[in-house]
Amino acid sequence: MNTIETATMDQDAVATGAVPAATDQAKKELDKDFETVGQVRVANPRMTTTAVNVYYGDKHAIKNVNLDIGANEVIAMIGPSGCGKSTYLRCLNRMNDTIDGCRVTGELKLDDQDIYDKKLDVVPLRARVGMVFQKPNPFPKSIYDNIAYGPRIHGLAANRTELDEIVETSLRKAGLWDEVKDRMDQPGTGLSGGQQQRLCIARTIAVSPEVILMDEPCSALDPIATAKVEELIDELRQNFTIAIVTHSMQQAARVSQRTAYFHLGNLVEVGETTQIFTNPTHKLTEDYITGRFG
Amino acid sequence: MDASDRRHIFSRFDGDLGGFRQLVLDMGQLACEQVQLGAEAVTYCDMQRARQVDDNYRAVRNLDMDLLEANAELLAIHQPVASDLRFMIMLSRTAYDLERINREATRLANLVEAHYADRISKVGCELFDDVMRMAETTGEMLQQALRAIADEQVQAGIEVVNSQEVVERLSQGALRRLATYIMQDPRNIPMVIDATIALKGLERVADHAVSIAKNLIYACSGKDVRHLSPLNLDPEFLRS
Numbered sequence: 001m002n003t004i005e006t007a008t009m010d011q012d013a014v015a016t017g018a019v020p021a022a023t024d025q026a027k028k029e030l031d032k033d034f035e036t037v038g039q040v041r042v043a044n045p046r047m048t049t050t051a052v053n054v055y056y057g058d059k060h061a062i063k064n065v066n067l068d069i070g071a072n073e074v075i076a077m078i079g080p081s082g083c084g085k086s087t088y089l090r091c092l093n094r095m096n097d098t099i100d101g102c103r104v105t106g107e108l109k110l111d112d113q114d115i116y117d118k119k120l121d122v123v124p125l126r127a128r129v130g131m132v133f134q135k136p137n138p139f140p141k142s143i144y145d146n147i148a149y150g151p152r153i154h155g156l157a158a159n160r161t162e163l164d165e166i167v168e169t170s171l172r173k174a175g176l177w178d179e180v181k182d183r184m185d186q187p188g189t190g191l192s193g194g195q196q197q198r199l200c201i202a203r204t205i206a207v208s209p210e211v212i213l214m215d216e217p218c219s220a221l222d223p224i225a226t227a228k229v230e231e232l233i234d235e236l237r238q239n240f241t242i243a244i245v246t247h248s249m250q251q252a253a254r255v256s257q258r259t260a261y262f263h264l265g266n267l268v269e270v271g272e273t274t275q276i277f278t279n280p281t282h283k284l285t286e287d288y289i290t291g292r293f294g
Numbered sequence: 295m296d297a298s299d300r301r302h303i304f305s306r307f308d309g310d311l312g313g314f315r316q317l318v319l320d321m322g323q324l325a326c327e328q329v330q331l332g333a334e335a336v337t338y339c340d341m342q343r344a345r346q347v348d349d350n351y352r353a354v355r356n357l358d359m360d361l362l363e364a365n366a367e368l369l370a371i372h373q374p375v376a377s378d379l380r381f382m383i384m385l386s387r388t389a390y391d392l393e394r395i396n397r398e399a400t401r402l403a404n405l406v407e408a409h410y411a412d413r414i415s416k417v418g419c420e421l422f423d424d425v426m427r428m429a430e431t432t433g434e435m436l437q438q439a440l441r442a443i444a445d446e447q448v449q450a451g452i453e454v455v456n457s458q459e460v461v462e463r464l465s466q467g468a469l470r471r472l473a474t475y476i477m478q479d480p481r482n483i484p485m486v487i488d489a490t491i492a493l494k495g496l497e498r499v500a501d502h503a504v505s506i507a508k509n510l511i512y513a514c515s516g517k518d519v520r521h522l523s524p525l526n527l528d529p530e531f532l533r534s
Contacts (some may be wrong), residue, residue, distance in 0.1 A: 054312045250373060277375045279516030290378050 029190040034063070037282045042070040042258075046211055046241040047092060047129075054087050054096065054108035061087050063265040065106075069211065074233060074242045076252035076273065087212050087246045088262065089273065092243065093129035094122050109281035110210070127154055130204035134216040136196035138188030138203075143180050146188040147171060148201055148206040166206055173239075174202035175232050194225020201232065205240075212236065214244040218251065230255050249289055253277045261285045307372050311381070314364045315443070318385045318392070321357045325395040325428065326433055329499055332402030333429030336492045337422040347403035350375040361389045377513070384513035386456060388443065391502040391509075395436070398495045398502075403490050418424040421475050421485055424468035428496040431457075436501040442507060442512055448514045454507035455519075461500040470494050 036235035041048075054062035062084045069075055069092070069260075077085040087096065095117060096102045110117050115125055129151065139146050147167040150156075157163035171177040176198045180191070188199050197217060204212055214233075218226040233242060233255050246252050252259050253273055262269040262285070270283040280286045287293055302308045304330055328347055335343035365386050368374070374382055435457050442450035475482040508520045 249375065253375070266471065278379060280376050286376050289375050291307065294302065 017293045033254035034266050036066065037269040037285075040068060040267070040270055042068045042073075044071050045069060046071040046111065048109045049091070049106075050107040052088070052091060052104065052108060054084070054091060054105075055103045056099070057101045061265055062091070065267045067260060067267060067270060069241055069243055070258070071241055072237055072239075073258060074237050074244060074256040075260060077243065077245045077260045077262060078247075078249060078252050078288075080267075081247075082264075083262040084260045084265040085260075089215055089243060089245050090266075092211065092213055093131055095126075095131065097122065107282055124154070127207040128209055129211045129213060130207065130209040131213045131215065132197070132200050132204055132217050134219050136193060136200050136220065138191070138196050138199050140187065140189060142185045143188050143191070143199065144184040146203050147206045150203060154207055156207065157232060170202040170206040171238070173205050174198045175235075176202055192225070194221050194228055197221060197225065197229055198232065201229070201236075205236070209240060211241045211243065214242065215249060216245055219247065221270045226251075247275070251272050261288060263288070264275045304372070307374075307378075310364075310368050310372065311374075311378065314361070314368055314385055316390050316484075317357060317361050317364060319440055319444060321354065321361065321389060321396075322436070322443075324354055324357065324521075325392045325399070326436050326440070328354070328396050328399035329429060329433055329436065329496070332399035333492070336402050336488065337404045337426050339406060339410065341406060344406040346404035347399050351396060351400050352434045354393065358389065358393050361386075365389075380513040380516060384443075384509040387509045388410055388506050389490065391505050395499050395502050398499050400493055401495055405491060407456055409484065409488060420474070421482065422489055422492075424464070424471060425489055425492045425496070426494055428461070428464055428468065431461060432496050432500040432503060433502055435461070436506075439503045439506040439510065441498050446510075448511055451507040451514070451534075453512040455504050455511075458500060458504050461497060465493055465497055 021101060047069040049065060049067050049069075049141075052062055052065045052067075053060065065088060065089075077089065079085050086151065090096045091104055091108060092115075096104055104116065110125070110129060114120070115129075139149060141149065144167055147170050148157075148163050151163060151166050157166055168177060171180060176195060180199075187194065191199060197220075201212075201217075218229050221229065230251065233244070236242060244252075246257065256273045258270060259273045259276040261268045261276070261282075262281075263284050269276065269280060269285040271281070277289060280289060328350055331343050331347050331350070334340060335347060365382070368382060372378075378516065435454050438450055438457075439454045441447070442454065469490065472493075473485050474485045505520070511519050
C-alpha cells in the first residue's frame with residue numbers, strides 16, 4: 001500500500017463507518033496539546049521515542065507520540081484502521097523511508113543511539129530491528145536459503161558449519177525445525193501459511209535482532225497456526241523485544257504485557273495489558289475495546 | 295455521549311447483556327418478595343405463606359439455571375472486556391447472592407413448618423415484632439441494591455453498604471429484647487430461639503445485599519471494595 005492509499009485510508013474508513021468518527025469533544029481533545037494517559041516511559045527501555053510526528057505530504061499521520069519499548073517485553077498496538085499504529089511501527093526500523101513523501105520528525109533511539117542519524121546505515125538497523133509482515137513473504141528460495149540469506153550478507157557466519165548452526169538454531173527457535181529438517185532444500189513457498197510465517201520469523205531471528213516488529217502477523221492464518229505463532233511470541237520474549245500491531249484485541253490481551261491504544265494519529269493510552277482490558281482509564285480506550293463508538 | 299451513542303457495534307451484544315441483567319433483576323425481585331413472605335410467615339405463624347415461599351423456590355431454581363446458561367453464552371460469544379466484563383462478573387456474583395437470599399427465605403418458611411403446632415396458639419405475640427422490622431430494613435437494602443444495578447449508580451451502592459450498621463444496631467437491640475422474654479417466662483424459649491434464628495437469617499440477607507452493592511461499585515468504578523471498611527468508601531477514591 002503506497003503513501004496516498006494509507007494517507008487517505010482513515011478518511012475513507014470514517015466515511016464507511018469502519019472507524020468511528022471522533023465526536024467534536026474527542027477531536028478537540030486529540031488535536032490540541034493531547035497528553036497520553038498512562039506510563040509511556042519504562043525502566044530499561046530497548047527503544048525510546050519522543051515527540052514523534054509523521055507526515056504523508058500534508059497529512060499529519062502520527063501526532064507527537066512519546067513511547068518506550070521495554071526490553072524483553074511484548075507491547076501490543078491496537079486501534080481502528082487508519083489510526084497510525086502501522087505507521088508508527090514502521091518508524092522503529094525506518095521502513096517509512098521507503099515511502100515517497102513520508103517525513104518523520106522527533107527522536108527515536110535504539111539503546112540510546114539515534115536511529116534517524118544521517119550517518120546511520122539503515123541496513124544493519126533493519127537487522128537489529130527486524131520486521132514480520134501481515135502476509136507471509138518467504139523468499140523464492142529453499143527453506144535453508146531463506147534463513148541463510150541474512151547471515152550470509154551480514155557476514156555472520158565464517159563457514160558453512162556456522163551457517164548450518166545458525167539456520168538450525170533459528171528454525172528451532174521458531175518452532176519449525178522438526179517440521180522442515182528433512183526438506184531443507186525444498187522451496188519455502190511450498191509450506192503452509194502458518195509454516196511460512198514461522199519461516200519468516202526464523203529468517204528475522206537468524207540475523208540476531210534486538211527488536212522484532214510484527215505487523216498483524218496472524219491475520220492471514222487459521223486459528224491453529226495463529227496459536228502456534230502466539231506461543232512462539234511468548235517464547236521469543238525471553239531473548240527479544242517485540243512490538244506487535246494487531247486488530248484482534250483478544251490476541252493483544254493474550255500475548256502482550258503492555259498495550260498502546262492509538263486513535264487518529266494520537267497515542268491515547270498505554271498501560272499494562274491487564275489494566276487496559278479490565279479497567280482502561282481513557283474513555284476513548286474504553287469505547288474502542290468494548291465496541292462502543294461515539 | 296447519550297445512551298444511544300453507547301450502542302455496541304454488534305447490536306446483539308446490547309440485547310444479550312440487557313437480557314442477562316433483566317434476568318438478574320427478576321431474580322432479585324423474587325428474592326425481595328420471598329424475604330417478605332418468609333418473615334411474615336414466621337411472624338404470624340402462617341402456613342399458607344410458608345408454603346408459598348416453598349413453591350416460589352421452584353421459580354428461583356429455574357431462573358438460576360437460565361442465568362448460568364445466559365452467562366456462559368455471553369462470555370463465549372462476545373468475550374467482553376473492560377466495563378462489560380466487570381458488569382458480567384458483577385451480575386454473576388449477584389445471581390449467587392440472590393440464590394443465597396432465597397435460601398434464607400426458605401429457611402424462614404421451614405421454621406413455621408417445624409414448630410407450627412407449638413406456636414399456633416400463640417399467634418400475635420409481639421416477640422416477633424423485631425423480625426418484621428428487620429425484614430423491612432433488609433428488604434429496603436436489597437431493593438436499593440437492585441435499583442443501583444438497574445441505574446448503574448455507585449452512590450446508591452455506597453448507601454447500601456453504609457446501611458449495614460443500621461442492621462447491626464437493629465439486631466443487637468432485638469437480641470436484648472428477646473433476652474427479656476426468656477427472663478419473663480422460660481416457656482418463651484422455643485419462640486425466642488425461632489425469632490433469633492429468623493433474625494440471624496435476615497442479617498445474612500443484609501450481608502448479601504451489601505455484597506451485591508460492593509460488586510456493583512466494582513463494576514462501575516473498577517475498584518474492588520469488598521474488603522474495605524465502609525468508612526473508607528470515599529467517592530474520590532472510586533474516581534481515582
